Amino acid sequence: MPHTHRKVILMKETKIKIERLNCYYQQKMVLKGCKGAFEENAITTIIGPSGVGKTTFLMVLNRLYELIPNCRVEGKVEIKLNGRYLDIHSLSLPALRKKIGIVFQVPNPLPMSIFKNVAFPLRLSGVKDRKYIKEKVEEVLKDAILWDEVKDRLEDSALKLSGGQQQRLCIARAMITQPDVLLLDEPTSSLDIEAGLKIEELLEGLKKRCTLIIVSHYADLTRRISDHVLTLKDGRFREHGNSS
Amino acid sequence: MKSSIEKLAEKGFLFSALLSASITIFILSFMFLFSLPLFRGGKIVEFLRLGWNPYEGKFGVLPMMVGTVIIASFAILIATPFGIGCSALISVFSQRNFGRFLRKLVEFMTGIPTVVYSFVAIFLLVPLVREIFQKGTGMCVLSASIMLALLILPTIVLFLTDAFNSVPKNYLNAAEALGATPVQKLIYVIIPSAWKGIISGLVLAAGRAVGDTLISLMIAGNALQIPKGLSDAARTLTAHIALIIASDYESPEFKSIFVCGLILFVFTMLIVLALRLLGYFEILRER
C-alpha cells in the first residue's frame, strides 16, 4: 500500500484539548507548555525519540501519572463528554479510566482465565447480569479479532496465549467499558510483524467507536493507519512534516 | 464499589496499623508504669549497681546484666567465625549441591524450637561440660554460650549468605578474569563489598542472643553471682524475669523485674537504631 501523506485540512470535533501542559518528572521538565487537540473518532499517532516523554504524556491523560513517584503536572487537559468539555481532574479516577482506556507496550493480562480477564472491568463496575457479560465479552473479542482463536477455550488461563494474542486480549479488555478514548503505548513494538499488522487492522476498525491516541516508535508501522501524526520534541507537539 | 465502603476500608486499615504500632508504645508504657515506684524511691542507681539479695533488701540486677553480657558475648564470639566459615562454604567454596544442602540444613535449624535445643543440651552437653571442668553441675556460662551460639548461627549464616550473594556479579567476574582464586575473591571482593550485610547479621544475632530466655534459664545455672569464669553459673536478665515471676506474686522484688524489662526494651531500641544506620532495613524492604 503506497504511503500517502495525509494533510489535515479541516479537523472535525476535538475530543481532547491540551493547554499549557507542564509535566515534571524528578525535577526534569518532560512536557513544556504543551498544547494539542486530538480529533474525535480519529487515530492520532505520536512519534519521537525514546525517553522524550511520550509514555508519560499518555499517563497524564488518564491520570496514571499520579502513581509515578516524583511526577507533577500543571496545566489543563479537557475531554469532551456528552457534548461538554470537562477537566480530567474533575472526574473520579475510576470513572475517568473507564472513559479513557489504556493498552501498554507489554501486554499485562491478569492471572485469570481469558473470559475473566476481559470481563474484569465489568466486574469492577458491579455488573452482575451474566448474559450481558457474556455478550459483551464476545463482542469485544470479535472487535479485537481474537474471538475465533479463543472461543473454545475461554476458561483457559490468559497467560498461555501468545504475545500477539495477549495484546489483543488487552485491547478487548480495555474496550469492554466502551471508552470514548483508547490510549495505546507502542502496542506493536513487542510483537512480530504479522501480529503487529493484525493489531493495526483491528485499530482501524475501532476508530468509529472511539478516539485513538497511539504512541509509536516505528514511524512506518502505525502511521499507515493514522489520520494525524504528531512529533513530541522538546516537550511540545509538532505536526509531523512530510519527511519521515 | 461505593466510596463509603472505600473510606471505611481505608479507616479500618489505618486503625490496624495504628494498633500494631501502638503495641510497642504500650509495652514501653507498662514497663515504665510498673517501674515507677522504684524510680520515685530514688533507688534506681543502686538498683543498677548492687547485687541481688532480697533478704537484705537489695534488688540490684548487676549480676544479671553481667551474666547477659558475658553469655551473649561468648555466644557471638563462638558463632561469628563459624558463621563466616559456613557462609563462605555455602557461597564460595563448595560445589552447588553441597552448598545447597548446607543452606537447607541451616534453614532447617531455624525451625528448631529453642526449648528443644535446651532440653537436649541438658542431657547431652551439660554432662560433657561437667566432665571437662571436673567440678560444678555443668550448668554454666560455657554450656549456655555454646548452645546460644548454635541458636544464633542460622541467623548469621543466612544473613551472610544473602549478603555474599548480593555482591554485584560484575565485581566477581572481574576478579575471576584477573585470575583470582575463590579465597581471594572472598577476601578482596566479597567481604569488603558485603560488610554492611555482615555487620547487620551480627547485630541481629547479638539482639537474639541477649533476648533469648530458655537457654540461659535451663542451662546457665541461674546463680545470683557475677560469673568470673566459664565454669561459673550465671543468670541473665531474661532468665531472671522468668524466675521471679514463677516464684512470687505480689512481693517487693516484683517491681524490679519491670526495670529489667525496661532495660531490655532500651537495648532492643538501640539494636534497631544500629541496624537502621547500617541500612539493613532498606535492604530488607527492597528485597
Add this chain to the structure above:
Amino acid sequence: MNRLTEYGITIFSWITGIILIGAIGVLLSFLLYKGIPALNPSMIFGETSPLDALLLKKAVVDGLFPAIAGTILLIITSIIWAIPVGVASGIYLAEYCDSKWKPIFNFLLDVLAGIPSILVGLFGFAISIFLHRHLSEHIYPCFLISSLALACLVLPYIIRTTEQSLGNLPFSIKTTGLALGASRLQNILFILIPYNLSSIISGIILAIGRCAEDTAVIMLTGAVAMAGIPTSVLSQYEAIPFYIFYISSDYNSQEELMKGFGASIILLGICVFLFTLSNILKRKVAIRFATHT
C-alpha cells in the same frame, strides 16, 4: 596473601561446616534415639482411652493430650487476632501510607519485631495485673492473655510479609487494575492480594510456627504444668513447649523424662513442617516473579 593462608582459610571453612553438620546430626540422633521409644499412644493419652479423651469424657492426667490440645487452641486463637490486624496493617503500610509517617511506623514495628519474647510475656503479665486490679478480681494470667500476647509477638511477621510482598510487585501489576478503572480497594482485593496470596500465607504459617514453639511468653501468661483442657478463656492451660521445659527440671522417673523427649520430637516435627511449608511457598513466589515480565 600466600598460598598457605589461603589454604588455611579454605580448610577452616570446611571444618566449620563439618562441625556444624556433626553437631546437628548428634543433636537430632540423640533426640530420636531417646524419644522414639516413647512415641506411643499412652504417651499422649496416659491411662485414659483415646476415644474417651478425644470426646472429652475423661480427663487425661498423665499424657500429653492436654498440652497438645492447649497448644493447638492457643495457635488458633492467637492467629485469629493476628491475621486480620497484621494483614490490614501490611496493606495500609504498602498501599495507603504517606511517606511522611512511614519511618515512624517502620521504627515502631521493627522494635516490636526485635523485642525479646520474655518482654512480650512480661507485658502480658503486666496487663493481667492491671486488669486484676482495675477490672475484676478473677482475672489472672490465663489463656486469653496468652493468646493476645502471642498475637503481639507474631504480628510483626505477618505485617512484614504482607507489606513486603505488596510493595515488591512489579509496576505493571500494581497499575493494571487501576488502569482498567478499579478503585484502590478493588485493586487491592481483586488483584494484589490474590496475586500475593502465597507470600501472605507463608508469613502466616511462619507466625503459626512461632506460636507453637514459644515458651517465654506463655510461661509468664498462664501456661502451667497441670491444668487439663482449658474450659474457659480465663482459665489456665497446658502447652507442649512449657511441658518440655517443666519436665526438664522436674521429672520423677525415667518414663516422665522419656515423655519429655517424645514431646520434643512432636514439637520439632510440627515446627519443622511449618517452617518448611512457609519456605516452599516463599520459593514458589520467587519463581513466579522470575518468569513474569
